[in-house]
Amino acid sequence: MQFWAQTLNSLALGGLLFLLAAGFSLIFGLMRIANLTHGALFMVGAYLGATLLKVVPSLWLAALLSGVAVAAFGGLLERFILRKLGGNVLGQVLVTLGIAYILADLCLVVWGGDPIPIPTPPLLQQPLRVAGFMFPAYRLAVVVVALAAAIGLFFLIEKTRLGAMIRAGVDDMEMARAVGIPVSRLFTVVFCLGAGLAGAGGVIGGPILSAYPGLDADMLPLALIVVILGGVGSLVGAFAGSFITGFVYTFGVALFPQLAYVVLFLPMIVVIAFRPRGLFGKFPA
Amino acid sequence: MKKKVWIFVFLTILIFLPLISGEFFVNLASQVLIFAVFAASINLLLGYGGLATLGHASYLGVAAYCSALLSLKLGLAHWATAPLALAGTTAMAALFGLIALRASGLGFLMLTLALSQVLWGTAYRWVGLTDGDNGLRGLTRPAPFGINLDDARAFYWFTLAVCAVSIWLMARFVDSPFGAALKGARDQPRRMSALGYDVWLVRWITFVYAGFWGAVAGLLFVYYHKYIHPISLSLTNSAEGLLAVIAGGSGTLAGPIAGAAIVMVLKNYVSSYIERWNMLLGFVFVLIVVFMPEGVVPGAKRIYLRCRQRFTSRT
Amino acid sequence: MQAALHVQDLRKAFGGLPAANGVSLSVAPGERRLIIGPNGAGKTTLFNLITGDLVPDSGSIRLFGEEVSRLATHRRVHKGLARTFQIITLFPKDSLEHNIVLSLLGLSKARWNAFASMRDSAALYGDAQRILAVVGLEHLAKRPVAELAYGEKRRVEIAMALAQKPRVLLLDEPLAGLSREERGSVRQLIGAIPREVTVVMIEHDMDTALDMAERITVLHYGCVIVEGNRAEVVADPKTREVYLGH
Numbered sequence: 001m002q003f004w005a006q007t008l009n010s011l012a013l014g015g016l017l018f019l020l021a022a023g024f025s026l027i028f029g030l031m032r033i034a035n036l037t038h039g040a041l042f043m044v045g046a047y048l049g050a051t052l053l054k055v056v057p058s059l060w061l062a063a064l065l066s067g068v069a070v071a072a073f074g075g076l077l078e079r080f081i082l083r084k085l086g087g088n089v090l091g092q093v094l095v096t097l098g099i100a101y102i103l104a105d106l107c108l109v110v111w112g113g114d115p116i117p118i119p120t121p122p123l124l125q126q127p128l129r130v131a132g133f134m135f136p137a138y139r140l141a142v143v144v145v146a147l148a149a150a151i152g153l154f155f156l157i158e159k160t161r162l163g164a165m166i167r168a169g170v171d172d173m174e175m176a177r178a179v180g181i182p183v184s185r186l187f188t189v190v191f192c193l194g195a196g197l198a199g200a201g202g203v204i205g206g207p208i209l210s211a212y213p214g215l216d217a218d219m220l221p222l223a224l225i226v227v228i229l230g231g232v233g234s235l236v237g238a239f240a241g242s243f244i245t246g247f248v249y250t251f252g253v254a255l256f257p258q259l260a261y262v263v264l265f266l267p268m269i270v271v272i273a274f275r276p277r278g279l280f281g282k283f284p285a
Numbered sequence: 286m287k288k289k290v291w292i293f294v295f296l297t298i299l300i301f302l303p304l305i306s307g308e309f310f311v312n313l314a315s316q317v318l319i320f321a322v323f324a325a326s327i328n329l330l331l332g333y334g335g336l337a338t339l340g341h342a343s344y345l346g347v348a349a350y351c352s353a354l355l356s357l358k359l360g361l362a363h364w365a366t367a368p369l370a371l372a373g374t375t376a377m378a379a380l381f382g383l384i385a386l387r388a389s390g391l392g393f394l395m396l397t398l399a400l401s402q403v404l405w406g407t408a409y410r411w412v413g414l415t416d417g418d419n420g421l422r423g424l425t426r427p428a429p430f431g432i433n434l435d436d437a438r439a440f441y442w443f444t445l446a447v448c449a450v451s452i453w454l455m456a457r458f459v460d461s462p463f464g465a466a467l468k469g470a471r472d473q474p475r476r477m478s479a480l481g482y483d484v485w486l487v488r489w490i491t492f493v494y495a496g497f498w499g500a501v502a503g504l505l506f507v508y509y510h511k512y513i514h515p516i517s518l519s520l521t522n523s524a525e526g527l528l529a530v531i532a533g534g535s536g537t538l539a540g541p542i543a544g545a546a547i548v549m550v551l552k553n554y555v556s557s558y559i560e561r562w563n564m565l566l567g568f569v570f571v572l573i574v575v576f577m578p579e580g581v582v583p584g585a586k587r588i589y590l591r592c593r594q595r596f597t598s599r600t
Numbered sequence: 601m602q603a604a605l606h607v608q609d610l611r612k613a614f615g616g617l618p619a620a621n622g623v624s625l626s627v628a629p630g631e632r633r634l635i636i637g638p639n640g641a642g643k644t645t646l647f648n649l650i651t652g653d654l655v656p657d658s659g660s661i662r663l664f665g666e667e668v669s670r671l672a673t674h675r676r677v678h679k680g681l682a683r684t685f686q687i688i689t690l691f692p693k694d695s696l697e698h699n700i701v702l703s704l705l706g707l708s709k710a711r712w713n714a715f716a717s718m719r720d721s722a723a724l725y726g727d728a729q730r731i732l733a734v735v736g737l738e739h740l741a742k743r744p745v746a747e748l749a750y751g752e753k754r755r756v757e758i759a760m761a762l763a764q765k766p767r768v769l770l771l772d773e774p775l776a777g778l779s780r781e782e783r784g785s786v787r788q789l790i791g792a793i794p795r796e797v798t799v800v801m802i803e804h805d806m807d808t809a810l811d812m813a814e815r816i817t818v819l820h821y822g823c824v825i826v827e828g829n830r831a832e833v834v835a836d837p838k839t840r841e842v843y844l845g846h
Contacts, residue, residue, distance in 0.1 A: 034391045084575065089391060090337045091574040094531070097339075097524055098570030105564035217520070221402035224395050232392075258413065261406035265399060269384055272396070276387040284388055462705055462721065463714035469691060469702055476689045479651065480706035481677035481764070494714075 004133055006250055012139035012208060014246025015146025019201030020219055021226035022153060022238045023194025029170045029233020029282060030190050032089065033082060036096040039220030040103040041198040045070045046211035047107055049203030050116045059121045063203035070199025071192040078191035083184065100216060108213050115213075118206025138207050145204060149197070150239055157235055166190060170233040170282055222249070222264075229268045231281025240279055299445055303438040311437045317549045318441075318448040319505040324529035324541035324548075325455055326498035331527070332535030333459050334491050335471030337394050339523050340401030343381065344499030346518035347404065348374040349507035353421045354414070363427035371500050378496025382489045401523060408515035420514030424507060434508070444505055451498055456538055458494065467491055525552075525566065531573060534583050602665050604629040604798040605768050610649055610659035612822075619645040620656070621822035627768070627815075629664075630795045634813030635802045638842060642822040643802045644686060647770050651683050652676050663768060678707065680767030684757050684774060686802075692746035696737060696756060699745055700728035703760040727763070735759045735789060751782025758789055762797070769793070771801040775808055783808060810834075818842065 024038045045066045052062040077099060085091040124137040157163035165186055168176040177183050202211070209215065222245060230241025244267055252263030276284040303311045323345055330336045351370035355361045361369070385396040408415050415421065426434040434440045458464055469477045470484045477484050507513050516522070525548055533544025551569075556562045577584025605627040612620040619642045627633045635643050648654040650661055652673035661669040668676050690699050701724050705711045710721060732738040735755045737748075745753060754774060761769055774790065775783050787808060793799055803809035810816070816833045818826040826836045833839055 028391070032391065034395055081571070081575065088574075088578060091578055093337070093339075093391070093394060094527070094570050094574050097520075098567040098574070101521075101563045101567030101570070103567075105561045105567070109561070220520075221399055221406070224399045224402075228392070228395055228399060258411040259407065260410060261403045264406075265403045268399065272384060272387045276392070284392055457717070458714050460717050461714045462711050462716070462718060465698075465702060465705070465718055466711050472691055472693075473689050475653065476685070476691075477702075477706075478653075478673040479677060479683055479685075480703050480760075481674050482706050482711065483672070483674050490714075 005135070006254055007247075008135055008139050008143075010247040010250040011243065012142045012246075013250055014243035015142045016201055016205045016208070017222055017226050017242035017246055018146050018239055019149060019197050019204065021223045021230070021242055022149070022235060023197040024223045025227045025230070025232060025234065025238040026166070026190055027194045028227060030166055031082075031187050033092050033096070035191075035194070036093060036220065037077070037100045037103065038096075038194070038198055038223055039216035039218070040100040040107075041070050041074065041195050042202040042205075042219050043107060043211065043216040044073075044103055045199030045202030046118065046206050046209070046215060047111050047116065047202075048199070049206055050111075050118050050211050052203075053118065059118070059203065059207070063200045066203045067196040067200030070202075071196030074195025075188050075192040077195075078188050082191070083187070100220075104213070104216050111211070113213055116211045118203070118210055120207040142204060142208070146242075150235070153235055162186075162189070225265055225268045227278075229271050229278055231278030232284075233282040234278075234280040237278055237280035296449065300442075303441050308437045311441050313549065313553055315437070315441045315444045315509055316553075317546050318444045319502055319509060320526070320529065320549050321542045321545040322448050322451045322498060322505065323502035323526050324533070324545040325452060325538060326495045326502065327526045328530045328535055328538070328541045329455060329458070329491055329495040329498070331530055332537075332540070333464065333467050333471065334488060334495075336389070336488065336492075337527070338385075338397040338495075339394055339520060339527065340381075340385075340397030340399075341495070341499050341526055342518050342520070342522035343397075343401045343404050344374050344378055344496045345503035345506060345522070346408070346513070346515075347377055348500035348503030349513045349517060350408070350415065350421070352504055352507050353424050353513050356424065357421060363425075367427070367504055370504060371497065374500035374503065375493060375497045378493045378500075379489075381496070382492035386485060386489055386492065398520065398523075401518065402520065405515055405518040405520070408518050415515065418515070420512055422512045424511040424513070426508045426511065440509065444509070447501065447505060451501055452538065452542070455498065459538065463487070463490075521563070521566070524570075528566070528570060528573075532569075534579060536579075536583075601628065603627060603662070604631070604664060605650070605800065606660075606662040606665075607646075607650065608660045608662070610646070610661065611657045612645060612649055612654060613657060618822050620649060620659075623659075623819070623822065623824055625817050625824060625827070627798055627800055629767075629798055631798055632812060632814045633798075633800045634809050634816045635800065635819060636804075636806070636809070636816060637819035637825075640821075641819040643819055644772060645822070646819070647683065647772055647802065650770065651681060677764065681770070682761040682764045682766035682768070683770040684754075684761050684772055686772045686776060688750075688753050688757055690745045690753060690757060690760075693744055695742050696732060696745055696748070697725065697728050697741040699756065700731055700760055700763060701725060703763045704728065707764055731759050731763050732756075749782070751778050751785065754778060754782070754786055755789055758786070762793065766797060768798045768800065771799065773802050773804060775803060775805045787812065 020038065020042055024035060027033055027035050048066040048069055049062045052065055053059065056062045056065065081095055082092055085095060120138045124141050126137060127134040128137045128140060157166060165181045168181060169183065169186060226238060226241035226245050229244065230237030245264065248267055249260065249264050253260040256263055271279060302314055327338060327341045330338050348370045351373050352366045355366040355369055381400050384400065385393050388396055409417050426440065428434060429443065432439055434443055466477065466482050466487050470482065470487050474484045506517070529544035529548045530541045531544065532547050533542065534540030552562065555565065559565055603626040607623060607625050610620050610623045611618065623646055635646065637643055645654065649656050652671060656669060659669070660667060663676065663679050663681060666679065668679060704724050704727055729738055729741060732741055737752060737756065740748065745756065748756065758774065771790065774786055778786060790799070790812060801809065801812065810830050813830065815827070815829055817824055818833060818839055820842045825838050825842060826833050
């Protein structure tokens with residue numbers, strides 16, 4: 001039972017990590033920006049969701065609204081600050097780091113220092129009975145949502161024109177520009193998409209993690225590990241990396257609680273040692 | 286020749302500083318010097334190697350923890366804990382370098398960040414070893430040749446001596462043939478390979494060397510505070526070091542030292558007025574990057590010249 | 601007699617596209633070999649495979665009989681291979697002198713010295729002056745490379761490559777982007793390269809290059825189409841076919 005419970009926890013964490021890391025990976029793959037604000041965007045989403053839930057009845061609606069708000073913020077960030085620093089790679093990293101700090105402190109000011117719990121949706125509060133075992137229904141729901149997001153993203157990237165433009169940009173930016181792809185607009189769209197996913201992810205993760213100061217600092221290294229392990233610019237990589245990391249972290253914490261962080265980054269080291277581009281990366285980070 | 290005169294004057298001022306200032310100021314100066322070594326070591330990688338790192342606090346923190354743990358848990362004296370801490374941290378830098386240098390540019394940055402975060406998280410969680418969020422207290426300062434370093438002035442002069450030697454050795458490093466190879470690898474790695482240089486090895490050696498000096502800063506740090514906490518391993522600490530380099534300008538050795546002074550003074554004075562140090566740090570990052578990307582010192586000069594030009598062209 | 605450079609069945613594909621499709625060639629010691637072919641024929645790819653910047657999918661590369669296809673680029677340089685680049689990649693902010701000294705240091709054990717000052721290596725700076733004198737640029741020794749004319753930069757680049765005392769020198773389009781006079785002085789420089797150095801050159805400028813070569817290899821879509829001396833290559837109908845429309 002313990003094993004299955006941990007497995008479900010791993011899957012749920014993996015799902016959350018996917019929502020977080022998919023955006024990071026796309027932004028990095030297309031725009032070559034290591035968006036260090038990503039953890040903060042997740043956290044802001046969680047806090048916004050917690051507040052929205054006071055007026056909005058459904059967690060999923062709150063997640064959607066929160067995602068849109070964070071996406072809009074991301075768009076502004078990209079359009080007015082990051083774009084001005086095009087080509088200045090270190091500058092972009094430092095700016096995203098700076099914004100992360102500003103957001104983190106803003107959250108402290110607005111929401112205070114105590115963790116804010118996010119209630120599980122009432123329909124999913126009852127445990128589900130599967131094959132004689134009782135499972136927390138919400139975690140199953142998170143896995144389903146993450147899968148749905150993965151399928152949606154996959155469809156977007158592989159089957160739509162927008163996706164084709166993104167893939168072209170990831171493969172060869174110069175060529176993409178040369179064939180007339182509106183790169184600037186594409187950047188903004190992708191950044192919004194990534195930010196929105198992170199923001200919505202924060203709300204969806206809320207019932208499991210809640211919203212607390214330091215959530216951003218806890219999530220950012222996980223996003224990094226997923227993307228380095230899974231490979232940059234690849235949805236499949238983000239998917240694989242998320243679930244591998246979810247499993248390793250959950251079982252790691254259970255088996256070696258004090259060395260959880262060390263266990264966490266072992267797969268990343270092993271993969272990097274043999275394949276600098278990660279499992280499915282388009283190019284080495 | 287002129288440069289040597291400036292250095293001499295500067296050193297003389299620094300040596301006589303404690304005789305004309307109160308204890309608070311002397312302690313602040315000690316902190317600036319320690320931070321200067323830290324920032325200079327980061328600049329070996331950033332400015333001279335072209336490798337931006339967000340994980341340098343690892344070396345400062347691990348050296349500090351090693352020294353603390355070896356004395357608290359094993360009861361070793363400082364003449365033993367110092368070399369052991371330095372050796373252990375440098376070995377860790379060698380290992381981390383092997384991992385981080387599998388990539389360059391952003392990948393390298395992300396790897397250094399990820400590795401550093403792992404240490405930070407472990408320091409909090411491995412409560413049995415590090416006492417987690419409580420940190421390790423009750424540490425002592427060494428007493429070289431029997432001199433009591435608990436006195437602020439004595440500690441300052443000790444720190445000044447170590448800092449001066451560190452910066453001097455780093456200066457020789459960047460001016461040497463190896464330094465020329467490093468700078469060449471930063472500018473044109475393909476050309477350097479075509480000239481027979483092992484670019485990876487040059488970078489790895491620099492990484493280890495920078496880690497060593499980070500460890501030296503770490504020892505000074507733990508001696509000064511007589512306390513170590515996981516926050517010293519945090520991204521914020523690495524970022525502040527990076528900020529010092531960027532504020533002062535990464536093109537020279539003097540830049541990080543000036544930047545360290547700026548950041549430390551800001552931290553000590555401003556943080557007593559402003560509660561939100563992190564937010565201020567964030568704003569400073571954004572402002573410097575957007576308005577003065579080449580560093581505060583060269584950037585201020587540029588803005589001053591532009592204002593003066595505009596003023597004189599009007600009159 | 602052992603070949604200076606021997607490439608056997610070299611293959612390299614990018615995605616589905618074969619840039620090198622079973623290239624074999626053999627250059628005798630002291631020979632002046634020209635490699636030509638239309639754009640996209642795989643000439644620079646071939647160079648990059650020989651120098652080690654690219655790893656071949658299969659095939660072998662031998663330098664004076666020694667198999668080097670698994671060696672890193674800088675190792676091959678120590679075996680006597682030198683190259684110039686199509687796009688000049690000197691160090692623009694550094695002085696001319698410094699660029700040459702870097703080139704000389706690359707093969708010297710002194711490059712690992714992390715303590716002595718660069719200024720201490722007076723011998724190196726003396727050698728650098730001598731090399732600059734050969735290309736007539738010693739009066740510009742202390743000036744940053746960025747201030748030089750393109751043709752002068754190209755001559756410096758070749759001088760740097762020769763300073764490495766290579767056994768095999770690869771020149772990647774040395775005449776590209778040069779004015780007529782500049783082309784003349786670079787031609788002269790290449791013509792004066794001692795016989796101990798085997799020279800393999802990629803060039804587009806046919807009129808100039810055909811004179812400089814003893815044997816010519818024509819590449820097309822990653823394969824060797826024609827090989828021979830100038831008369832043979834010019835007469836061969838395959839050569840004209842490949843260049844039709846160019």
